[in-house]
Amino acid sequence: MxxxxxxxxxxxxxxxxxxxxxxxxxxxxxxxxxxxxxxxxxxxxxxxxxxxxxxxxxxxxxxxxxxxxxxxxxxxxxxxxxxxxxxxxxxxxxxxxxxxxxxxxxxxxxxxxxxxxxxxxxxxxxxxxxxxxxxxxxxxxxxxxxxxxxxxxxxxxxxxxxxxxxxxxxxxxxxxxxxxxxETISAEAIKKLPKFENRDHFITIGNFLHEPNYNGVLYLKETIWPLIRKALPKAELHIYGAYASQKVTQLHNEKQGFFIKGFAEDVHEVMQKAKVCLAPLRFGAGLKGKLIDAMQNGTPCVMSSIAAEGMFRDFEANGFIVDDAQAFVDKAVQLYENEELWVEKQSNGFPIINQRFSxxxxxxxxxxxxxxxxxxxxxxxxxxxxxxxxxxxxxxxxxxxxxxxxxxxxx
Missing domain, CATH: 3.40.50.2000 (Glycogen Phosphorylase B;)
Structure with a gap:
């Protein structure tokens, strides 16, 4: 029984x-x-x-x-x-x-x-x-x-x-x-992921009822994204998440390349289209699902130390961990433009999924x-x-x- x-x-x-x-x-x-x-x-x-x-x-x-x-x-x-x-x-x-x-x-x-x-x-x-x-x-x-x-x-x-x-x-x-x-990510699944040249734009994702996520999006809007956009005028930031209230949707601005996309029916699909994931969380706790989503789909990240906490231990991160705003921007631009660096950081993510979270x-x-x-x-x-x-x-x-x-x- x-x-x-x-x-x-x-x-x-x-x-x-x-x-x-x-x-x-x-x-x-x-x-x-x-x-x-x-x-x-x-x-x-x-x-x-x-x-x-x-x-x-x-x-x-x-x-x-x-x-x-x-x-x-x-x-x-x-x-x-x-x-x-x-x-x-x-x-x-x-x-x-x-x-x-x-x-x-x-x-x-x-x-x-x-x-x-x-x-x-x-x-x-x-x-x-x-x-x-x-x-x-x-x-x-x-x-x-x-x-x-x-x-x-x-x-x-x-x-x-x-x-x-x-x-x-x-x-x-x-x-x-x-x-x-x-679940373990197989070598075959990794090979099928979209390559650097087939991806565009930046992404961030997170439930908007969770205050650290909303605050992170606000930080992107007011501080981080204008600097990235200045360096990469054609780049866009696509922001996904459930329960986007009016205070979230009013941040949408197509001229600035700042797109509030709302609920993602398939996180794997939207994550695989993106070139770089941004996670500049300024407070929070636990493990961040957005980083797991990014690693599973081969999307390198630029993240704060709060976002990265508990995730990597002795493993190399699938991107950069920085808290200073200008350094965050510099690493995001670097990762977006440098294919060799992008591939290196992407490859760091798969062992983390397979060995840290088996x-x-x-x-x-x-x-x-x-x-x-x-x-x-x-x-x-x-x-x-x-x-x-x-x-x-x-x-x-x-x-x-x-x-x-x-x-x-x-x-």
Whole structure:
């Protein structure tokens, strides 16, 4: 009999809209290959971009916040594993899971370290250097508490693993390094990619609901692109991303070669047409899906150190990592015009996909760690007193706040 997995999603997965959506689909596939029966639930409204999970045999259930109907739902399902999509879902539903299915393994998929992203954003806003005073914010208190309350937390970046262990002193036994789970790119597939002479223009891509992406596009518009355009008057910048609001679309300017293209139905197609990908992110966290898309499609990048964080380790980047605006422009122009350099940087990307983010390697390690957790769950929890303590207080405070909201909603 197969194990039961319940996923509690912050949103319904949209793999064409965001890296988070792609990540969720990779996790679902990993559990399916391990013969799990999967139910995906979310309190969020479903958009037109949501993936049809029924088509791959995953049950879909809408759930409500602050509603005891979830108790009956999860008790009847009785899952072996519950995966929370971001710490906010663990805050909302974790105590109900513990109360109704105390033996279910609780896994938190952090997506990225939210406290790191929020802290960097605030430091940027304040025009100050980022330090621990920005890292130890209110989001950190909630997020780290959620990590302790879970049996395992999935971390997409080694940099964030180190921050949790060294800055927050989180026990490494609670953490699992699980980056993007990617298929190997074959030599044959590489040969079929469009060559330098068959590509044109620059590209950037990213979900516009994600503030680092919008800020990056604004930086391109106001600072980076005018300088590139001056050096390359015929070049264009094509900007793709889901949920482009009016503040995004009003940046479109054909005379400046600045094109807001909106949602990309096929990221591989648009990425393969472009010559260079630009990612001048000024704050953020996690691994950047746009860089993965670029490497998979043989498109060299110019990126900031924030964009590159956690991606390359000891490998040569598939482009240039620069933070100074003028240096960023110089490297972008150089990469756009120099075919020999372009080919060299393109070739750096394929080993990163195949060796840094091999689906087979990381999926196997994760499932082994999960099996070990099944075998030693009680011992693991006994060794996590901080988690027990936080669980106790959360069961009191969050539980009764939720019950109060539910009662108030009935009036």
């Amino acid at each position: 197969s194990n039961q997995l319940l996923i509690i999603g912050f949103v319904w997965p949209e793999p064409k809209s965001s890296a988070a959506g792609s990540r969720m689909m990779q996790l679902i596939e990993a559990f399916q290959e391990a013969d799990y029966s999967i139910t995906f639930s979310s309190p969020c409204a479903k958009s037109d971009n949501a993936f049809n999970l029924d088509s791959i045999g995953v049950s879909q259930v809408a759930i409500a916040l602050n509603n005891s109907s979830f108790n009956e739902f999860i008790a009847n399902l009785n899952p072996d594993v519950v995966l929370f999509d971001r710490f906010m879902m663990e805050e909302q539903f974790g105590w109900r899971v513990s109360e109704n299915c105390p033996n279910a393994i609780k896994i938190l998929d952090t997506e990225d370290l939210h406290c790191l992203r929020k802290g960097r954003q605030q430091a940027f806003k304040d025009k100050q250097a980022f330090d621990t005073s920005y890292l130890f914010n209110d989001v950190a208190k909630r997020e780290i508490a959620s990590i302790y309350r879970c049996d395992l937390s999935l971390m997409i970046s080694e940099v964030e693993m180190d921050i949790l262990r060294n800055q927050f002193k989180v026990d490494g036994a609670l953490l699992v390094y699980l980056p993007f789970l990617l 689906k087979v390697d990381f999926q196997k390690k994760f499932l082994k760690q999960l099996d070990d957790t099944f075998l030693n769950l009680q011992e693991k929890r006994l060794n996590n007193f901080t988690g027990q303590m936080l669980q106790h207080h959360t069961m009191q405070s969050t539980k009764f706040m939720s019950k109060w909201i539910e009662a108030k909603n009935k009036v």
